Amino acid sequence: MTTPPPFPAAEPVAEPTVDVVHEDPFLLVLDKPAGLLCVPGRGEDKQDCLSARAMRRWPDALIVHRLDMGTSGLVVMARGIEMQRALSAAFAERRVHKRYEAIVDGTMPMRDDWCSIDAPLAADWPRRPLQKVDPAGKPSLTRWKAVSSSSDQGGASTHVLLEPLTGRSHQLRVHLLSIGHPILGDALYGDAALQARAPRLLLHASELGFVHPVTQQALRLRRAPDFVPA
Secondary structure (H helix, E strand, O other): OOOOOOOOOOOOOOOOOOEEEEEOOOEEEEEEOOOOEOOOOOOHHHOOEHHHHHHHHOOOEEEOOOOOOOOEEEEEEEEOHHHHHHHHHHHHOOOOEEEEEEEEEOOOOOOOOOEEEEOOEEEOHHHOOOEEEOOOOEOOEEEEEEEEEEEEOOEEEEEEEEEEOOOOOOHHHHHHHHOOOOEOOOOOOOOHHHHHOOOOOOEEEEEEEEEOOOOOOEEEEEOOOOOOOO
16 A cells, blocks of 8 residues: 655745835834735734834834835835834924826926916715815825826826825825826726726835934935836
Protein backbone atom coordinates (compact mmCIF):
# COMPACT_ATOMS: atom_id res chain seq x y z
CA MET A 1 0.00 0.00 0.00
CA THR A 2 1.49 3.30 -1.04
CA THR A 3 1.44 6.37 1.18
CA PRO A 4 -0.62 9.18 -0.32
CA PRO A 5 1.33 12.33 -1.08
CA PRO A 6 1.09 15.04 1.59
CA PHE A 7 -1.13 18.03 1.03
CA PRO A 8 0.79 20.86 -0.59
CA ALA A 9 1.91 23.55 1.81
CA ALA A 10 -0.37 26.56 1.95
CA GLU A 11 0.92 29.62 0.17
CA PRO A 12 1.96 32.32 2.66
CA VAL A 13 -0.48 35.23 2.82
CA ALA A 14 1.17 38.35 1.48
CA GLU A 15 1.46 41.18 3.96
CA PRO A 16 -0.52 44.25 2.80
CA THR A 17 1.86 46.74 1.30
CA VAL A 18 2.66 50.22 2.58
CA ASP A 19 4.09 52.68 0.04
CA VAL A 20 6.65 54.78 1.94
CA VAL A 21 7.45 58.26 0.63
CA HIS A 22 9.41 59.46 3.68
CA GLU A 23 10.59 57.71 6.85
CA ASP A 24 12.63 58.93 9.80
CA PRO A 25 12.67 58.22 13.57
CA PHE A 26 9.94 60.82 14.19
CA LEU A 27 7.42 60.66 11.36
CA LEU A 28 6.27 58.85 8.24
CA VAL A 29 4.71 59.99 4.98
CA LEU A 30 2.81 57.22 3.21
CA ASP A 31 1.03 57.05 -0.15
CA LYS A 32 -2.48 55.73 0.55
CA PRO A 33 -4.15 53.85 -2.30
CA ALA A 34 -7.72 54.72 -3.29
CA GLY A 35 -10.28 52.47 -1.61
CA LEU A 36 -8.33 52.02 1.63
CA LEU A 37 -9.56 53.58 4.88
CA CYS A 38 -7.14 55.66 6.95
CA VAL A 39 -8.46 54.21 10.24
CA PRO A 40 -10.60 51.14 11.00
CA GLY A 41 -14.31 51.34 10.30
CA ARG A 42 -17.24 49.41 11.73
CA GLY A 43 -17.34 45.72 10.92
CA GLU A 44 -14.81 43.00 10.28
CA ASP A 45 -14.58 43.92 6.60
CA LYS A 46 -13.32 47.41 7.46
CA GLN A 47 -10.39 46.56 9.73
CA ASP A 48 -7.75 46.69 6.98
CA CYS A 49 -6.67 50.33 6.86
CA LEU A 50 -3.58 52.49 6.45
CA SER A 51 -3.01 52.92 10.19
CA ALA A 52 -3.26 49.16 10.85
CA ARG A 53 -0.81 48.38 8.04
CA ALA A 54 1.59 51.03 9.31
CA MET A 55 1.45 49.81 12.91
CA ARG A 56 2.45 46.29 11.87
CA ARG A 57 5.72 47.75 10.57
CA TRP A 58 6.08 50.73 12.94
CA PRO A 59 4.30 49.96 16.24
CA ASP A 60 4.62 53.60 17.36
CA ALA A 61 2.83 54.98 14.25
CA LEU A 62 -0.11 57.27 15.06
CA ILE A 63 -2.59 58.94 12.72
CA VAL A 64 -2.37 62.74 12.36
CA HIS A 65 -4.90 63.52 9.61
CA ARG A 66 -7.08 61.55 7.20
CA LEU A 67 -8.06 61.26 3.57
CA ASP A 68 -11.45 60.02 2.42
CA MET A 69 -11.52 56.32 1.55
CA GLY A 70 -11.87 57.08 -2.16
CA THR A 71 -9.02 59.62 -2.20
CA SER A 72 -5.45 58.47 -2.80
CA GLY A 73 -2.25 60.21 -1.85
CA LEU A 74 0.05 61.47 0.86
CA VAL A 75 -0.73 60.91 4.54
CA VAL A 76 1.50 61.94 7.46
CA MET A 77 1.78 59.64 10.47
CA ALA A 78 3.58 60.49 13.72
CA ARG A 79 5.91 58.14 15.55
CA GLY A 80 4.88 58.65 19.16
CA ILE A 81 2.40 60.84 21.01
CA GLU A 82 4.63 63.93 21.29
CA MET A 83 5.18 64.01 17.54
CA GLN A 84 1.45 63.44 17.00
CA ARG A 85 0.70 66.54 19.09
CA ALA A 86 3.26 68.63 17.21
CA LEU A 87 2.07 67.58 13.76
CA SER A 88 -1.61 67.91 14.70
CA ALA A 89 -0.91 71.48 15.81
CA ALA A 90 0.81 72.23 12.49
CA PHE A 91 -2.26 71.05 10.58
CA ALA A 92 -4.67 72.91 12.88
CA GLU A 93 -2.68 76.13 12.55
CA ARG A 94 -2.49 75.76 8.74
CA ARG A 95 1.28 75.46 8.69
CA VAL A 96 1.10 72.51 6.30
CA HIS A 97 1.02 73.07 2.55
CA LYS A 98 -1.45 70.68 0.89
CA ARG A 99 -2.00 70.24 -2.83
CA TYR A 100 -4.36 67.83 -4.55
CA GLU A 101 -4.97 66.90 -8.17
CA ALA A 102 -8.27 65.89 -9.70
CA ILE A 103 -9.97 65.21 -13.01
CA VAL A 104 -13.29 67.03 -13.15
CA ASP A 105 -16.24 67.11 -15.50
CA GLY A 106 -16.32 69.88 -18.08
CA THR A 107 -13.81 72.46 -19.29
CA MET A 108 -12.40 74.89 -16.75
CA PRO A 109 -10.67 78.09 -17.89
CA MET A 110 -6.87 78.08 -18.14
CA ARG A 111 -5.29 81.02 -16.30
CA ASP A 112 -1.82 81.85 -15.05
CA ASP A 113 -3.07 82.83 -11.60
CA TRP A 114 -5.04 80.78 -9.06
CA CYS A 115 -8.81 81.08 -8.71
CA SER A 116 -10.75 80.69 -5.47
CA ILE A 117 -13.95 79.05 -4.29
CA ASP A 118 -15.17 80.76 -1.14
CA ALA A 119 -18.29 78.90 -0.02
CA PRO A 120 -19.24 77.94 3.56
CA LEU A 121 -19.98 74.27 4.15
CA ALA A 122 -22.26 72.41 6.54
CA ALA A 123 -23.50 68.86 7.06
CA ASP A 124 -26.44 67.88 4.84
CA TRP A 125 -28.24 66.29 7.81
CA PRO A 126 -30.94 64.33 5.95
CA ARG A 127 -28.23 62.81 3.72
CA ARG A 128 -25.28 62.43 6.07
CA PRO A 129 -22.32 62.01 5.62
CA LEU A 130 -22.85 64.36 2.66
CA GLN A 131 -21.96 68.04 2.99
CA LYS A 132 -23.46 71.05 1.26
CA VAL A 133 -22.85 74.73 0.62
CA ASP A 134 -24.75 76.63 3.31
CA PRO A 135 -24.54 80.37 4.14
CA ALA A 136 -24.77 79.40 7.81
CA GLY A 137 -21.98 76.83 7.49
CA LYS A 138 -18.29 77.00 8.39
CA PRO A 139 -16.07 79.29 6.26
CA SER A 140 -14.37 77.20 3.57
CA LEU A 141 -11.83 78.30 0.98
CA THR A 142 -10.25 76.39 -1.91
CA ARG A 143 -7.75 77.56 -4.54
CA TRP A 144 -7.77 75.92 -7.95
CA LYS A 145 -5.82 76.10 -11.18
CA ALA A 146 -6.62 74.23 -14.39
CA VAL A 147 -3.68 72.40 -15.98
CA SER A 148 -5.12 70.82 -19.13
CA SER A 149 -8.38 69.71 -20.67
CA SER A 150 -9.42 66.86 -22.93
CA SER A 151 -12.50 65.09 -24.21
CA ASP A 152 -13.63 61.52 -24.82
CA GLN A 153 -16.88 59.68 -25.43
CA GLY A 154 -18.11 60.69 -21.98
CA GLY A 155 -17.51 64.39 -22.59
CA ALA A 156 -14.98 67.06 -21.69
CA SER A 157 -12.80 66.90 -18.58
CA THR A 158 -10.13 69.03 -16.91
CA HIS A 159 -7.02 68.19 -14.91
CA VAL A 160 -7.00 70.67 -12.01
CA LEU A 161 -4.68 71.49 -9.11
CA LEU A 162 -6.40 72.15 -5.78
CA GLU A 163 -5.22 73.75 -2.54
CA PRO A 164 -7.67 73.64 0.38
CA LEU A 165 -6.95 76.59 2.67
CA THR A 166 -9.43 75.19 5.17
CA GLY A 167 -9.95 71.53 6.06
CA ARG A 168 -13.68 70.81 5.95
CA SER A 169 -15.10 67.35 5.33
CA HIS A 170 -15.48 66.65 1.58
CA GLN A 171 -14.45 70.26 0.92
CA LEU A 172 -12.85 69.76 -2.50
CA ARG A 173 -15.64 67.50 -3.75
CA VAL A 174 -18.44 69.86 -2.69
CA HIS A 175 -16.68 73.04 -3.79
CA LEU A 176 -16.04 71.68 -7.29
CA LEU A 177 -19.60 70.41 -7.50
CA SER A 178 -20.86 73.87 -6.48
CA ILE A 179 -19.22 75.50 -9.52
CA GLY A 180 -20.49 72.84 -11.92
CA HIS A 181 -17.37 70.67 -12.18
CA PRO A 182 -17.81 67.52 -10.06
CA ILE A 183 -14.89 65.10 -9.77
CA LEU A 184 -15.09 62.09 -12.09
CA GLY A 185 -15.90 58.82 -10.37
CA ASP A 186 -17.45 60.47 -7.30
CA ALA A 187 -19.89 57.90 -5.90
CA LEU A 188 -21.19 60.30 -3.22
CA TYR A 189 -21.83 63.49 -5.17
CA GLY A 190 -21.98 62.35 -8.79
CA ASP A 191 -24.77 60.84 -10.82
CA ALA A 192 -24.50 57.46 -12.55
CA ALA A 193 -23.05 58.97 -15.73
CA LEU A 194 -20.29 60.78 -13.80
CA GLN A 195 -19.45 57.65 -11.81
CA ALA A 196 -19.26 55.58 -15.01
CA ARG A 197 -16.54 57.83 -16.46
CA ALA A 198 -13.87 56.61 -13.99
CA PRO A 199 -13.21 53.41 -12.03
CA ARG A 200 -12.57 55.42 -8.84
CA LEU A 201 -12.76 58.93 -7.44
CA LEU A 202 -10.12 60.85 -9.43
CA LEU A 203 -8.80 62.86 -6.48
CA HIS A 204 -5.23 62.53 -5.18
CA ALA A 205 -3.26 64.30 -2.43
CA SER A 206 -0.09 64.93 -4.43
CA GLU A 207 1.97 67.34 -2.28
CA LEU A 208 2.69 68.01 1.38
CA GLY A 209 5.03 70.66 2.70
CA PHE A 210 5.90 71.47 6.32
CA VAL A 211 8.79 72.14 8.68
CA HIS A 212 9.93 69.01 10.49
CA PRO A 213 9.11 69.58 14.19
CA VAL A 214 12.40 68.06 15.39
CA THR A 215 15.05 68.64 12.72
CA GLN A 216 13.52 71.96 11.51
CA GLN A 217 14.15 70.78 7.96
CA ALA A 218 11.71 72.09 5.37
CA LEU A 219 10.10 69.00 3.85
CA ARG A 220 8.38 69.15 0.46
CA LEU A 221 7.07 65.75 -0.61
CA ARG A 222 5.32 64.82 -3.84
CA ARG A 223 3.73 61.74 -5.33
CA ALA A 224 1.99 62.11 -8.70
CA PRO A 225 -1.45 60.54 -9.22
CA ASP A 226 -1.66 57.40 -11.33
CA PHE A 227 -4.59 58.81 -13.32
CA VAL A 228 -2.53 61.64 -14.89
CA PRO A 229 -0.07 60.81 -17.70
CA ALA A 230 3.56 61.34 -16.68
